Amino acid sequence: MKDIRRFFKIWARGFSLSMSSQLAYRTSFVLLVFSLIFSRLIGPIITLLVYNASQGIPGWTLLEMILFQGVAVFVFGFSHAFVGGIAWTTQEMVNEGEFEMVLLRPFYILANVASRAIDFHGITDILVGLTLIIFALIKLHLIGWMLLAFALLILLALIFIFSLNVIVASLSIIFVQVEALDNIVGSVAQFSGWPITIYPGGVKFLLTFIIPVAIASYWPASVLLGKEPLLNIVLAIIPVFVFFIFSMWFWTVALKKYQSAGG
């Protein structure tokens, strides 16, 4: 309990540090926020253009797709704000030879890295995602107890995103100086923008069970819209937990490898 309190204290300090460093240049900050809002809206804008020019994605209306992509923007916004920096910070610290400092700290290594990894701009993404979700929910008149399942699945999506970033961070400890690893999260994000049903069986299997990115948009939206029976949630939940446990195991393996390499 004490550890958790300490984690949040360190973390809150990291958050306020990130905020004040971003606010140092006001004009730049405002412009960055605008460009982020635009970048996050590109997915929904493309969807709108696609639905204008064609029938769109089989089985999904435009509004349903907006909800879908809102969830993806929200989940990856969480990654941008709070956990996306874990991989990046670890990489940077390993490259600069600063990682020993973290290893010396008494508190959990991961918590330390996480507190340094906060990016205040991710809040913009989260807000854009939330706006899209609320807009779609109101337009689609989706109010009811199914929202609880929706929220639960989004929570699972956040666990997935956290695990994904921990795996990338672990990889960056093992293969020092591989900046390209940053692309992994981006590539996975690609697959969260559209329903997994459009992919062939093998890819669908991969995205559901091995790297369960389906949780980052497909499962929450599908369950809420009644496109997948509630019972199928099990298919969504189990792979995420397996993925989470794997990421924790992999992180300890990477740390051991780093320490034994003379760190």
Next chain:
Amino acid sequence: MGILTQASAVIKTATKNVFAYRFDFFTNIIFVYITLFAFYFIWHSIYAYSGQQIIAGYTFNQLITYFVLSSVTMSLLWNDVDDKVSRQVRKGKMTKALLYPMDYIIRNLFGSMGGKSMVILLQTLPVFVLGILVFGIQIKWASLLYLPVMLLAYLLNYTICFIVGATSFWFKDNKGLISIRQAIVGFLAGSVIPLSFLPLFLQKLSWFMPFQYISFIPINTFLGKYEPVFILQILGVQLVWIFVLYIILRLLWNSGIKRYTGVGQ
């Protein structure tokens, strides 16, 4: 030292720098293809579901070619001159950079082109060749006209990036502007989706802006969508835009240098 010797020295150094990152190129190609495969399946299902042969002026094969060529074009266009200039101004390193015996803007252009030769070998060509093998991209004779249009597109994009970089003499931190440039130019250039998907008034407006000449028009040239005479017109318009933007860049640069103190932070 003649300008050619100087240029070749700058180009050689840049080439070496890029070659040091060959592993990054390899992984980048993989990630480009993951994205392209995702596009392939998304659009396959859209074309199949709609039952349309042509959407926004493109057949399915043309659209896939468009996306592959968009990756090729982006790898050719990519440069970090806006970020580089801003960093040098912010950290007070411009003083040293200005002491070189070659004009700053021209020197950086050569440097960026030198880096490009390796990018072409390690990224552009593999992405393109894989496009032929995996997605069956077809090359027509008219596709060759992509090369001159692309060369001017490169200069045009480079000038725009440099202008954004030059604003750092006024804004101490112009990350915001750089990121706006990336998002808006990328979209209006047609890197994300062909501009023929946009509402008609935006398509018309695009003819009065320099952005579509950076990506959308070069790619359509590859697809053989334009008559050779029209391509001559395009090259002319590109040259005019490069000239106009270069004048703007020079004016900005000259007055920016006067403001520059070299103190740094």
